[in-house]
Structures are given as structure tokens and as C-alpha cells.
Amino acid sequence: MGLITPNDFKSLHALYTAQLRYLLSTENQIVKGLPAMIEHADDPQLKQAFQSHLQESQVHVNRLEELIGDVNDGDVDDKKDPILTAIVGSGENITKETDAGAIRDTGLIATAQKIEHYEIASYGSARDWATQLGLSDHAAILQQTLDEEKHADQLLTQISQRSNSAAASEAA
Ligand SMILES: [Fe+2]
Incomplete structure (x- = not known):
């Protein structure tokens, strides 16, 4: 299954519409996945960063739905984004293979x-x-x-500076 079918390339407008629909799938998967990341994060600041990004992501979903409706004749649906599914899946593996603490937090941040x-x-x-x-x-x-x-990315970089060094000193 190709990520974008050849039909999507007929015009920039069609490509743009497809991009918005992939982004809606991305945001929907983030909204679905973030509660588990909030639960598994140990660092209170990291939990808080995920929590506020969940609220922001819900707004991002609403914005995309509005934009898609505007360019897609009122038809608002997403287009499954397999790349996001793969990234979320690799994150879930890290969670399964770590205990709660700084090492898991650095994996969640990554x-x-x-x-x-x-x-x-x-x-x-x-x-x-x-x-x-x-x-x-x-x-x-x-x-x-x-x-x-x-902004969310910069905040995670900031938190990672503390959690990376905590992870490095965590006993194996
Ligand atoms: Fe977003």
C-alpha cells in the first residue's frame, strides 16, 4: 500500500487536501496515544507537557476538520497515516521494555x-x-x-536535558 496514491498528484489542491487528511490522522492518533504516555511518564514536568499537548492536539484536530471541510466539499475524514502508527508502535515497545523512571522518560521524549x-x-x-x-x-x-x-518540541528538548542525565546515572 503506497502512502499517497498517484491520483493524489493530479493537482496541488488535491495534494494539499490529501496532506490535511494525513495530518488529521496524525493528530487523531496523537490524541489517542497521549493518555498512555501521560500515564507512563514519571517526571511531573513531562507529564504536564504531554497533558498540555493533548489539549493543544484536540484543538489541532478541530482546526484540520475545518480546513478539510473547506477544500473537500464538506467531506471531513482522515486518511490513515502509517508513519505515525509506526512511530507510536516503536514508542510502545520502549515502554514495554523499560521500568518507570528516567530511562523510560527519555524513551518517551524521543x-x-x-x-x-x-x-x-x-x-x-x-x-x-x-x-x-x-x-x-x-x-x-x-x-x-x-x-x-x-514550542512543544522545544519544551521536550528542555525536559530531556534533565532526564537524559538522570537516565545516564540510573543503575543498569
Ligand atoms: Fe499537533
Whole structure:
């Protein structure tokens, strides 16, 4: 199964619509996956960061649904994103193979940052395509989400500096 079918490339508008639908799948999977990450995180600041990103992600879902409805004749559905499924799956393996504590936290942060970087790349393209298509209102909304994703990523980098060193000193 290809990630994007050849039919999606007929126009930039079609590619843009597909990108928004993949992003909706991404965000839906994040909303579904974050509660387990909140539960498994040990560091209170990490728990809090995941919790606030869950709230933000719910807003991201709403924004995408609005944008998709606008370009897809009111038909709002997602397009299953297998890349996100794979990243979430690898994160679940780390959780299964670690005990609660700093090592598991660093694994959770690594997984979350893979997801953030994937979202940052996807939202960046979508914003640029919206601009090219003359959809400046879409571009502004996507920029807002992009800024929130970048902020979430920076916060995780900050937390990782503490948890990485705690993980390094945790006994094997
Ligand atoms: Fe998001």
C-alpha cells in the first residue's frame, strides 16, 4: 500500500487536501496515544507537557476538520497515516521494555520528538501549499499550529536535558 496514491498528484489542491487528511490522522492518533504516555511518564514536568499537548492536539484536530471541510466539499475524514502508527508502535515497545523512571522518560521524549518533527515537516509543507493556492486564511491557521508544535518540541528538548542525565546515572 503506497502512502499517497498517484491520483493524489493530479493537482496541488488535491495534494494539499490529501496532506490535511494525513495530518488529521496524525493528530487523531496523537490524541489517542497521549493518555498512555501521560500515564507512563514519571517526571511531573513531562507529564504536564504531554497533558498540555493533548489539549493543544484536540484543538489541532478541530482546526484540520475545518480546513478539510473547506477544500473537500464538506467531506471531513482522515486518511490513515502509517508513519505515525509506526512511530507510536516503536514508542510502545520502549515502554514495554523499560521500568518507570528516567530511562523510560527519555524513551518517551524521543518518541514524542520524532512525532513533533514529523508534524513540523508536514505542517510546514501544508502551510506553503496553502499560500501557493491563495488560501491565506488556511496558511495563517496552519502557521499557528506549526508554532505550537515547535514550542512543544522545544519544551521536550528542555525536559530531556534533565532526564537524559538522570537516565545516564540510573543503575543498569
Ligand atoms: Fe499537533
